[in-house]
Amino acid sequence: MDFIMRDSARINRRRWAAAVLALACFGDASADFKVTDVQPKFVEQSLVLTGNLELGLNAKVEEALSKGIPLEVNIDVHLLRERRFLWDRKIASWTLHRRIQYHALSGQYLVSTAEPESETGESLLTLQEALKQLGSLNGVTLTLEEPVTPDAVHSVDVRVSLDIEALPTPLRPLAYTSFTWHLNSGWSTWKVTP
Amino acid sequence: MEHVESHALNRTVTRYVTGVTPLAVLSVLLIAAFIMMNAAAQNSALFGRMYSVLLLVNILGVVLLIALILLNLFHFAEQYRARVVGTRLTLRLLVMFVVLAVVPVSVVFYFSIQALNRGIDNWFDVRIERALDDALLLGRTALDAQRQDLVKNAQEIAVELETLPVRQKSGALRSELSMLNALREQYNITELTLFTQDRQILASSSEANLEAGTLVPERPSDAVMVQVRQGLTYANLDAISKSGLRLRVVVPVQARNVSAPLRVLQVLQALPPRYAKLGESVQSAFAEYEKLVYLRGPLKFGFTLTLSLIALLTLLIAVWAAIFFARRLATPIRELAEATHAVAQGDYQKQIPVTSHDEIGILVESFNDMTRRIHRAQLQSKRSQQEAEIQRAYLETVLGHLSSGVLTFNQRLLLRTHNPAAGQILGTDLRAGERKPLGWLSEKYPELQPLIEAVEQAATAGQDEWQVQIQLSINNHRRTLMLRGTSLPSWREKRGGYVVVFDDITTLIQAQRDAAWGEVARRMAHEIKNPLTPIQLSAERIRHKYLRQVPEEERDALERATRTIIEQVDSLKSMVNDFSEYARSAQMHSRPVDVNDLIRDVIELYKNTRSTAKGVVPLHGASKAGKGKASRAITTRLDLDTDLPRIAADPGRLRQVLHNLLLNARDALAATPKPVIRLGTRMVGQDNHRFVEMTVQDNGPGFPEALLAHLYEPYVTHKEKGTGLGLAIVKRIVEEHGGTIRAYNLKEGGACVIIRLPVNAATGSAESAAVSKSARGEKKA
Numbered sequence: 001m002d003f004i005m006r007d008s009a010r011i012n013r014r015r016w017a018a019a020v021l022a023l024a025c026f027g028d029a030s031a032d033f034k035v036t037d038v039q040p041k042f043v044e045q046s047l048v049l050t051g052n053l054e055l056g057l058n059a060k061v062e063e064a065l066s067k068g069i070p071l072e073v074n075i076d077v078h079l080l081r082e083r084r085f086l087w088d089r090k091i092a093s094w095t096l097h098r099r100i101q102y103h104a105l106s107g108q109y110l111v112s113t114a115e116p117e118s119e120t121g122e123s124l125l126t127l128q129e130a131l132k133q134l135g136s137l138n139g140v141t142l143t144l145e146e147p148v149t150p151d152a153v154h155s156v157d158v159r160v161s162l163d164i165e166a167l168p169t170p171l172r173p174l175a176y177t178s179f180t181w182h183l184n185s186g187w188s189t190w191k192v193t194p
Numbered sequence: 195m196e197h198v199e200s201h202a203l204n205r206t207v208t209r210y211v212t213g214v215t216p217l218a219v220l221s222v223l224l225i226a227a228f229i230m231m232n233a234a235a236q237n238s239a240l241f242g243r244m245y246s247v248l249l250l251v252n253i254l255g256v257v258l259l260i261a262l263i264l265l266n267l268f269h270f271a272e273q274y275r276a277r278v279v280g281t282r283l284t285l286r287l288l289v290m291f292v293v294l295a296v297v298p299v300s301v302v303f304y305f306s307i308q309a310l311n312r313g314i315d316n317w318f319d320v321r322i323e324r325a326l327d328d329a330l331l332l333g334r335t336a337l338d339a340q341r342q343d344l345v346k347n348a349q350e351i352a353v354e355l356e357t358l359p360v361r362q363k364s365g366a367l368r369s370e371l372s373m374l375n376a377l378r379e380q381y382n383i384t385e386l387t388l389f390t391q392d393r394q395i396l397a398s399s400s401e402a403n404l405e406a407g408t409l410v411p412e413r414p415s416d417a418v419m420v421q422v423r424q425g426l427t428y429a430n431l432d433a434i435s436k437s438g439l440r441l442r443v444v445v446p447v448q449a450r451n452v453s454a455p456l457r458v459l460q461v462l463q464a465l466p467p468r469y470a471k472l473g474e475s476v477q478s479a480f481a482e483y484e485k486l487v488y489l490r491g492p493l494k495f496g497f498t499l500t501l502s503l504i505a506l507l508t509l510l511i512a513v514w515a516a517i518f519f520a521r522r523l524a525t526p527i528r529e530l531a532e533a534t535h536a537v538a539q540g541d542y543q544k545q546i547p548v549t550s551h552d553e554i555g556i557l558v559e560s561f562n563d564m565t566r567r568i569h570r571a572q573l574q575s576k577r578s579q580q581e582a583e584i585q586r587a588y589l590e591t592v593l594g595h596l597s598s599g600v601l602t603f604n605q606r607l608l609l610r611t612h613n614p615a616a617g618q619i620l621g622t623d624l625r626a627g628e629r630k631p632l633g634w635l636s637e638k639y640p641e642l643q644p645l646i647e648a649v650e651q652a653a654t655a656g657q658d659e660w661q662v663q664i665q666l667s668i669n670n671h672r673r674t675l676m677l678r679g680t681s682l683p684s685w686r687e688k689r690g691g692y693v694v695v696f697d698d699i700t701t702l703i704q705a706q707r708d709a710a711w712g713e714v715a716r717r718m719a720h721e722i723k724n725p726l727t728p729i730q731l732s733a734e735r736i737r738h739k740y741l742r743q744v745p746e747e748e749r750d751a752l753e754r755a756t757r758t759i760i761e762q763v764d765s766l767k768s769m770v771n772d773f774s775e776y777a778r779s780a781q782m783h784s785r786p787v788d789v790n791d792l793i794r795d796v797i798e799l800y801k802n803t804r805s806t807a808k809g810v811v812p813l814h815g816a817s818k819a820g821k822g823k824a825s826r827a828i829t830t831r832l833d834l835d836t837d838l839p840r841i842a843a844d845p846g847r848l849r850q851v852l853h854n855l856l857l858n859a860r861d862a863l864a865a866t867p868k869p870v871i872r873l874g875t876r877m878v879g880q881d882n883h884r885f886v887e888m889t890v891q892d893n894g895p896g897f898p899e900a901l902l903a904h905l906y907e908p909y910v911t912h913k914e915k916g917t918g919l920g921l922a923i924v925k926r927i928v929e930e931h932g933g934t935i936r937a938y939n940l941k942e943g944g945a946c947v948i949i950r951l952p953v954n955a956a957t958g959s960a961e962s963a964a965v966s967k968s969a970r971g972e973k974k975a
Contacts, residue, residue: 067488068481103433104484105333105477110433123433129417168485169245170493176246 032056033073033160033185038137040156040192047079047092047142047192053135053160053185060180061162062127064171065109070101072166073134077142078157079192081149088155094142097163100134135160154192160185217262217518221511224255228504252503259510266517279535280528287520295512303505310497318487326480333476337431340465341441345429347381348443348461355388355447360454374399384440385462387411388447391455393419400462414444414460422446422458433477438470526554530561542569597697599675602682604691607632607653619675619698620645621668641668645677649694652679663699671936672903674700704906708926711908715773723770726763733759776908776919782930786840787848789886789951793873796852797830828863833874841886841951847927854920855890855947861913862894862945869893877953884953885933891946896939905937924949 038051055073057065065071075096080088097114108123109130124130148154162183164175175181230248270288274281354377358370370388378386378399385400398411418428421444428444440462447457465473486493526549533544544565546558593600599616601624603609608631612624620642627635636646644664652660660679665672675696682690737756744752856871863869874889897905904910906925911918921937924947928935933951940946 064488068484069488102481103477104330104480105337105473106431106433106439107334108430108433124415125417125430165246168489170489170496172246173249173496173499174492176249 033162033183035158035160035185035188038156038158038188038190040190042144042148042154042192043141045144045147047077047144047156049077049137049140049142049156049158051137052132053137053158055131055135055160055183057127057131057183058180060178061183065100065127066102068102068104069168069171070099070166072163073098073100074161074163076157076159076161078187079142079144079148080155080157080189082153082155091146091148091154092142092144096140098134100130156190156192157187158185158190159187217259217266217514220255220259220262221507221514224252224259224507227252227255228500228507249499252507256503256506256510259507259514263510263514263517266514270517270521278528279531280524283527284520284524287523288516291516291520292513295516296509299505299508299512303501306501306505307498310501311494314490314494314497318490323483323487326476326483329476330480333473336469337439337441337465337473340463340469341429341431341443344383344441344443344461344463345427345445347383348429348445348459349427351377351381351383351386351461352445352447352459355457355459356450360449360451360457370397371399383461384464385411385460387460387462389413389458389460391419391423391458393458396457411460412462414442414458418444419458423456438465439473440464526550526558530554530558533561533565537565537568542572599696599698601649601694601696602691603632603649603653603694607649607692609635610691616696619673619696620666641666645675645696648677649679649692653692657681669938671938672700673698674703707907708922711922712776715776715908719770719774722766723774726767726770730760730763730767733763772919773908776923776926782844783846784842784844787843787845788838788840789843789848789875789888790834790836790838792845792848793832793834793852793875793888796849796856797832797873800830800856828860828869828871831870831872833872835874835876838875838877838886839884839953841953843931843951847930851924851927851949852890854924858920859890859892859894859945862896863892866892866894878950885950886953888949888951889946890949891940891944893942893944896943896945897937902937902939906935 032054033056034054036052036054038049040047040049042048053075057071061071075098077094077096078090079092081091082088099110099112099114101110101112102108103110103123106123108125109127111122111124111130111133113134122133124133162181164172164181167175167181227248230244270281270284274285355373358373374386374388374397377383378401385398387398387400388396390396393413395411395413400411414422414428421428423446425446427446428442430442432440432442434440441464443461443463445459445461447459449455449457464470526546529546533546536544542565545562548555548558548562593611593613594615596613596615599619600611600613601609601616602611608629609624609627610629612628617624620639622639622642627638630638632646632650636643644666648662648664652662657679658681660677662677664675664677666675667673676699677694677696679692679694681692684690733756737752741749741752741756859871863871870893872889872891874887876887876889878885878887898912901910901912906921908919908922910922911920925935928949928951931951933949935947935949937945937947
């Protein structure tokens with residue numbers, strides 16, 4: 001019974017997120033941020049995420065990118081411990097910053113990830129490749145400060161969004177007032193395999 | 195209570211909403227926020243991250259400012275509609291200030307926007323754009339040449355490496371490594387790496403300083419591998435965010451043995467520093483320019499937004515300042531107007547706080563001085579009025595308790611004032627005659643005609659002081675008044691009217707006359723009584739001596755003559771005794787007397803043996819008895835007040851009073867068919883002026899009109915045998931008791947005598963005690 005309720009709450013939350021997303025991407029249906037697949041698991045004292053985030057850009061954002069405007073994407077991760085009679089308890093949270101920029105001289109897209117450990121950069125020929133690289137979670141290791149309770153059920157909430165605050169200052173008022181720039185996947189929940 | 199609290203709360207809210215402080219603070223904060231936002235818009239590192247927050251804060255602040263100003267305007271509109279003093283002036287000032295502020299700001303805003311847009315557009319030039327495009331193309335071409343060289347070198351190296359034996363295991367062999375090293379040095383390559391088909395490193399050679407951070411050579415991506423497996427060459431310029439640019443060429447290394455697996459060679463060549471630097475410069479300049487071109491629209495939008503907000507803020511602050519200053523300028527004028535209105539309504543204590551030292555301040559000070567003076571003058575006048583009131587009350591009291599009558603007339607001879615004694619003496623209520631002329635008074639009160647005539651005559655003659663004695667007939671009583679008139683002091687050449695003071699001197703004259711009569715009676719009694727005894731003795735002696743000596747036939751005549759002399763002398767003696775009784779000032783033997791008992795005692799003397807009815811006492815009609823007619827019963831009716839107090843009186847003399855009155859009545863009823871005498875008592879007056887009133891009335895013919903004025907004078911009688919002393923004695927006794935007597939004819943016929951005897955308070959209370967004591971005694975008996 002409890003599980004059904006929690007699932008329905010989660011479904012509601014997803015619906016909300018979907019509604020917000022639909023509203024945000026009113027102009028361009030194909031452009032969307034989605035968390036398609038995440039497989040979190042505990043490895044020793046850390047949480048390892050593997051999966052893919054689908055990052056679709058609309059024409060406006062794509063144009064800005066092609067004109068040299070760097071885009072920053074924030075991936076918010078919350079680790080929750082599920083509880084039987086109370087709401088889930090948030091154990092830890094992380095925000096991963098990833099950045100994509102067009103390099104005009106080489107005609108490539110530079111994708112840099114500032115994962116918790118170190119910053120790495122990669123140059124890719126096509127935008128699709130670059131976005132795929134930007135949204136790929138290849139064993140991203142998130143260190144836990146406290147060890148998790150072994151028997152408890154854990155879940156991970158993931159959200160990916162375009163960081164408007166990282167845009168150049170003149171673009172920000174426009175970005176805030178236009179739905180085109182509101183790219184947000186909304187929260188999605190994934191069970192952690194022990 | 196709640197109403198008061200809510201009212202106070204409302205006032206506090208209004209003060210906070212329409213006051214100076216919130217708007218001033220908000221304005222200062224907004225200006226600060228705008229300065230920060232402006233800095234942020236110019237890519238300041240300090241405020242860059244706060245730009246959005248600042249923008250939001252500013253928009254909210256401006257909205258709040260608008261709300262506050264609207265509230266102020268609404269408050270002001272309400273005052274204007276309520277026609278609060280000063281709002282019209284405030285409105286005029288407000289409009290003037292707002293126009294003065296809005297017009298320049300609008301002009302500056304318009305031209306600033308124009309200049310801004312033109313300025314931003316001027317940043318971009320087609321030639322610069324083309325030059326940058328060309329520079330980029332040039333850079334790409336130069337790098338392309340480098341790349342072609344590297345591809346050629348890579349392919350040569352690949353051909354040379356074909357000689358190396360194929361193996362599947364990873365881990366470098368010495369021969370492979372030395373060959374790679376040799377080739378790398380030969381072709382001056384930064385890094386050479388040989389991979390298997392599935393991207394496993396077979397051997398690698400690199401410059402020592404190449405990417406010191408990574409020991410493992412970088413593998414080509416899957417897409418590259420796919421391309422290479424198809425036998426194609428991959429060549430690209432890699433942009434590495436930290437280490438700049440480098441060329442990457444990946445070529446397949448065919449084996450001599452056809453069945454042997456394909457190997458892959460990756461050649462990495464760092465660009466020469468000069469190339470790298472130039473390339474990076476071109477890249478960054480191009481990127482910056484592209485970015486600027488792209489951001490032209492948003493930049494204009496941002497600047498216009500900021501400028502609009504600043505212009506709006508300036509306007510709002512100007513409007514607010516206009517409201518504030520207009521109100522501040524109008525406040526003293528409004529206060530002055532309100533205070534003037536208050537003074538016009540009679541509030542002379544109004545003072546206005548002096549807030550400035552300019553002309554308005556001087557005006558306010560003068561106003562305050564004026565109200566102070568008016569207030570002082572008003573207080574003085576009030577005090578004088580009070581004093582006049584006190585004086586008037588004093589005079590009224592004196593006049594009210596004066597036994598003399600006082601009448602005042604104004605210069606037109608209208609009756610102005612009169613005191614109570616005047617009304618009592620004249621026997622009329624003079625209140626109706628106030629402010630009425632003499633003619634009206636003489637019509638309304640015809641009995642006062644002599645008095646009115648006297649006043650008129652004196653006024654006509656213009657006498658300042660006059661005195662006259664007049665006779666009035668008041669309530670069938672003749673009264674003698676002594677009038678003394680004085681003209682009042684004139685004021686502003688106007689005659690001041692007259693005051694007439696008069697006294698009822700009837701009693702005085704009567705007393706004088708009574709005294710004269712008493713003296714006459716005393717002398718007469720003395721003079722007559724002295725010879726009477728010798729006359730009587732002589733007559734008796736003549737009778738005694740000569741009765742037997744005279745002849746028989748004359749004896750009878752002598753007998754009759756002497757008897758007549760003796761009888762007449764007796765009669766004379768009795769008359770003289772009456773006179774002496776009247777003349778004598780008797781000694782009073784006062785003691786508490788119950789008048790009702792006294793009346794009953796006296797009536798008892800006249801009582802018939804047979805009582806006809808309860809309270810009805812018949813009286814023998816004795817006046818005609820001497821003439822042999824049958825005596826008739828006179829009905830007496832008693833109407834006695836049972837609560838009558840005792841009075842201090844001489845019972846013997848009061849008995850005489852009743853006796854005289856009853857005899858008079860009996861005599862008067864001699865010819866009346868159904869004679870009735872009514873006797874009554876009652877209490878009149880109040881407090882210290884209480885009287886026992888005793889009434890004796892009959893249904894006879896009444897007093898003859900001619901005698902009414904002289905009823906109490908001695909020798910005034912219409913009876914055949916009367917001495918005329920009865921009522922004179924009654925009056926004297928009543929006056930000795932401090933009482934009054936009044937006699938008049940009843941309208942329905944008959945005479946009425948009313949005697950009032952004063953009830954002394956002490957006597958009254960003492961006597962009520964005595965009465966109750968005797969009542970107890972009776973009960974005991």
